[in-house]
Amino acid sequence: MKRRTIAVLLALVTLFGVGSLGGGKVRLVFSNWHLVEPHWEKSLKEAIAQFMVENPDIEVVLDYVSYAEKETKYMTAIEAGVGPDVMHLGPAEVSFGLFASRGYFYDLTPFIAAEGPGFLDAWYPATVEALTYKGRIYGLGANYQAMVLMYNKRLFVEAGLDPDKPPTTWDEFLAYAKKLTRDRDGDGRIDTWGFGTVGRVDPGFQLRFTPVLFSHGGDYLTPDYKCSVLNSAAGKEAFRFFVELFTVHGVIPPGVTDMSPGKVREQFAAEKVAMILTSAWGPPIIKSIRPDVAWDQILGMAPVPVKAGTDPKIRTTAFLSYYAINRNTKHAAEAWRLLKFVTSKAMQEKWFRDANVLSARRDVSEEYGPLLADPYAKLIGAELARAKLVPLIPEWPQIIEAVNVAVQKGFIGEDLSKAWAEAYRRINDVLAVYRAKGEACPPY
């Protein structure tokens, strides 16, 4: 009996020992928030399966993470000395500056150099520059798409507007929004509004406010990041215009300060709002919320309006996501192979086919046939030439929070000048790290 017990124990130990050897494969953990979205999950699993066939020495384990808490999860894991080997992060401004400044990423520069000259030529230069910190490259761009105006043609027709003539100026936009704000069901209460937007303190706020700011000719910071430029006439005008859409003109539904991007899309899908600012991800999500509606005949897209009488070179912003390698990885070379694979031309084309996202690679967004044949994608790709990324500096989350709170204060009826001035002051306090001792910013 005793001998039998020892034999069984030895067999178990051997089994576990052999199991742990892994057959000599390198194990990589690949983390991507898109895995929690069914259409993305299928596409990513197919891609990873293909990668493992092409790289039989690597085993990839998928790590699911929520979009909202991925930065928190990665930061905690990396500080603890662990974390996934390859991570997908975005929007870039939320994480890149913070993570790169704290040394969370593996330096990709030597890998890129080893690929030979011209490797980075495939990517939009703005994305390469954005993902460079102190002269070193820490990420490769993945999704890159401009923010545009999406509108409901059916509601346009009902309000007596031409569905093929979307607004091109902010004055037109306001006039349209007023007409679109109406009582559709005849019960005496307004149930459809002209415009839906994000008012909650949320990363999505930046993507909706920045186009308004840029298209008015405004900006956030000086090029050297020493001071805010929200005190410009254009900045003040953009802020006032955005807030008064709600407080004066009533073309935004109630509860705007509680609106997240998901809630705004639900409002659009429910035809509670006629226009929103979005990008390539918008139509598939709208269709998934209400698959019974023939959205292909209803949705329209157009460039972001501009101030009347102007044609600014920059009139919108862009969403940029990127892949990076964890500094704690024990298999940097293999992680680089995986990162290169998911950002390759073939895979970026696949992401468009499966998930309707545009790429940070110019040889995809400017050359891929099916993308150029899609009218929405073509427009969004073309608008990248009129788009500018916000500063990807470590202080950015604090800067945009100050702006977000100022807009909320405007929405809840506080004094606009005071709210905007406070944002200006707070941002300049945060930017003190870029100024020499004694150097001051202009008064508001």
Next chain:
Amino acid sequence: MKGPRSEGTAKVIKNERQGYWFVLPCFILLVAVLGFPMVMAVLNSFTPIWTKGLSGFTLAYYQRLFHDDVFWNSITRTIYFVGATVGLHLLLGLAVALALNTAIRGRRFFRVMAILPWTVPDVIAGLVWAWMFDPLSGILNDVLLRLGLIASPVEWLANPALVMPSVILADAWRGYPFVMLVLLAGLQAIPKDLYEAAKVDGASAIQEFFHVTLPNLKGMIAIATILDIIWQARRFGLIWVMTEGGPARQTEILSVLAYRQYFKFFNFEYASAMSVALALVLLIIGLPYVRTVARKV
């Protein structure tokens, strides 16, 4: 020479020492899960220990607190939130405890129903109440509109005058059962002959409440209040999912601000200073309770 009495004492001492061994695993767990993070947070509030180690102590982060109007806003918001929720927990908890202390039919069923809100995680409670408060699709506005009590949707979570009361209402619903349970236990410990004596003296129900019930419940009310203040000051999940501290910092209590500073802005040291400041205040508030428990032990 050892007698029977000294042998008995030695046995007691030996049993006590054995008791420490049984407590040791729990103690190690507490040190690891609570003690270590607490010590690191305190150290982090004086020096960037995570990035630069013990490279030099500074009071700069605490000095920054004094000049930060956002921090002081969070202090006033915290006092407002804690004061209101603890007050409502006491009122509701006492009312329900008094009701459940009577000999009514189905008392056990009502006791279970009364505890149910407490079993809901605060994040779930926050999500449910956020949906109920939604201005366009929430049930609250729908009912009020149908009854003709309001002419247009009310922005419960977007109106600065209403957002904190809305959050307080949600938390009052979720948190009162704990206070109710503590007070119910206290009510059941009050000797019945005190009430009989009061009846004999001709006391009314209200007089019984103020002269018998409340004086005997004083200790339990104090314990429930102190514990509730400590828990409410640390409330995070419900507020985060309902408002994330908005709009415009109207519901940004200190726990929400510290979370944002730490996990969104990566200001580890500043967030730690905030947390230590809050912990010190709660420690002072909790001292009477700690002294009471220590005395019993």
